[in-house]
Amino acid sequence: MPGELEFQNILITRNISFDLDSVIRKMNPESIFILSDTNTAFHCFPKIFDILPATYQHFTIDAGEKNKNIETLQNIWNFLAENRAVKNSLLINLGGGMITDIGGFAASTYKRGINFINIPTSLLAQVDASIGGKNGINYHHMKNTIGTINFPQTTIVAPEFLKTLPHNELLSGYAEMLKHSLIADNENFVNFTEEKIKEKIDNPDTLYTLIEHSIRIKTAITLADPFEKDVRKALNFGHTFGHAFEEFYIQTEKPLKHGYAVAYGIICELYISHKTLGFDLLTLLKIIEIIYALYGRIDFALDDIPKLILLMHQDKKNSDSQINCTCLSKIGKYEINTLITDQTAKDALIFYKQVTI
Numbered sequence: 001m002p003g004e005l006e007f008q009n010i011l012i013t014r015n016i017s018f019d020l021d022s023v024i025r026k027m028n029p030e031s032i033f034i035l036s037d038t039n040t041a042f043h044c045f046p047k048i049f050d051i052l053p054a055t056y057q058h059f060t061i062d063a064g065e066k067n068k069n070i071e072t073l074q075n076i077w078n079f080l081a082e083n084r085a086v087k088n089s090l091l092i093n094l095g096g097g098m099i100t101d102i103g104g105f106a107a108s109t110y111k112r113g114i115n116f117i118n119i120p121t122s123l124l125a126q127v128d129a130s131i132g133g134k135n136g137i138n139y140h141h142m143k144n145t146i147g148t149i150n151f152p153q154t155t156i157v158a159p160e161f162l163k164t165l166p167h168n169e170l171l172s173g174y175a176e177m178l179k180h181s182l183i184a185d186n187e188n189f190v191n192f193t194e195e196k197i198k199e200k201i202d203n204p205d206t207l208y209t210l211i212e213h214s215i216r217i218k219t220a221i222t223l224a225d226p227f228e229k230d231v232r233k234a235l236n237f238g239h240t241f242g243h244a245f246e247e248f249y250i251q252t253e254k255p256l257k258h259g260y261a262v263a264y265g266i267i268c269e270l271y272i273s274h275k276t277l278g279f280d281l282l283t284l285l286k287i288i289e290i291i292y293a294l295y296g297r298i299d300f301a302l303d304d305i306p307k308l309i310l311l312m313h314q315d316k317k318n319s320d321s322q323i324n325c326t327c328l329s330k331i332g333k334y335e336i337n338t339l340i341t342d343q344t345a346k347d348a349l350i351f352y353k354q355v356t357i
């Protein structure tokens with residue numbers, strides 16, 4: 001009986017060349033296209049270059065979330081069209097979540113869908129963005145507003161790529177691991193001290209084990225509910241507030257990394273969990289302490305709160321009248337579709353601003 005990783009064709013490897021080579025041989029594509037950004041072209045492409053057939057075509061886009069947009073998408077479609085990509089071509093998305101999101105969407109829509117594989121190179125993409133079939137672009141200043149759910153033929157996760165990932169990007173990915181753990185694990189996780197977490201992230205062997213564990217949590221949930229009708233909404237924990245923070249700061253000179261925004265969102269949504277579902281206060285304070293130690297904090301003004309609440313209403317999970325959160329009654333026990341009022345959202349933001357540990 002295949003496990004959850006096999007169902008979604010996810011390979012976790014210590015030997016990227018060997019596994020990519022065997023995947024390409026098995027797929028036997030008519031032509032191969034690589035998509036990377038400026039950083040992954042420099043740091044990651046050399047690690048797979050050797051095993052590619054001489055005829056591959058490589059397209060590099062500018063790094064950064066602000067480029068996950070319709071203009072870049074059009075450039076990728078143009079690249080595929082100009083190089084005569086056909087149904088049986090293969091697009092290899094080599095990069096972080098920005099690349100796997102936009103590349104997955106380009107491949108899913110070009111000629112109504114060509115084959116693609118993801119090679120996630122950031123921690124966030126390895127444990128989250130490249131897993132579960134969601135792809136897309138930002139549109140009209142709204143995160144991931146245009147996209148599809150369409151699974152890659154294979155996802156190859158190679159922790160060795162993380163050696164060149166900047167430390168703040170590693171921490172950004174760790175926030176999604178923390179989220180997975182809070183929705184699906186037991187209490188032990190919050191007993192990790194800041195030093196212990198840093199030690200684990202910096203050790204390639206423990207990191208490998210943590211990555212595999214986190215991917216298993218996400219794949220089990222997305223297998224149970226690929227189109228987010230029900231339990232997959234659990235994965236939105238931290239993201240109702242997180243996306244609002246991310247969108248708010250994307251318009252400033254100090255954009256927030258996705259995982260950092262999710263970490264701050266976790267604080268707000270745990271506060272609401274405490275108020276509405278009785279989530280334990282001491283555990284909440286312990287998690288806040290860890291998040292502040294790892295991610296610092298943002299300092300929005302009280303006057304910014306209406307704008308943040310408006311951004312929550314514009315999120316595709318919500319409507320004009322309702323904001324929808326996933327909350328926890330305790331670690332490992334989530335409740336999807338918790339509807340909150342604007343006043344509750346405001347209270348959570350004020351709590352975030354005022355709580356001191």
Ligand SMILES: NC(=O)c1ccc[n+]([C@@H]2O[C@H](COP(=O)([O-])OP(=O)(O)OC[C@H]3O[C@@H](n4cnc5c(N)ncnc54)[C@H](O)[C@@H]3O)[C@@H](O)[C@H]2O)c1
Nearest residue numbers: 039043063096097098121122124125129134161164165258
């Ligand atoms: N589809 C989903 O289910 C899903 C889930 C979570 C997040 N996301 C999306 O993922 C994106 C965030 O992903 P991200 O944090 O990976 O962002 P990213 O792709 O922008 O990568 C972060 C930075 O790290 C660099 N980088 C990546 N791998 C590297 C490596 N090995 N060495 C050196 N530099 C490297 C990138 O060039 C970039 O500058 C957001 O767009 C978010 O919306 C999607």
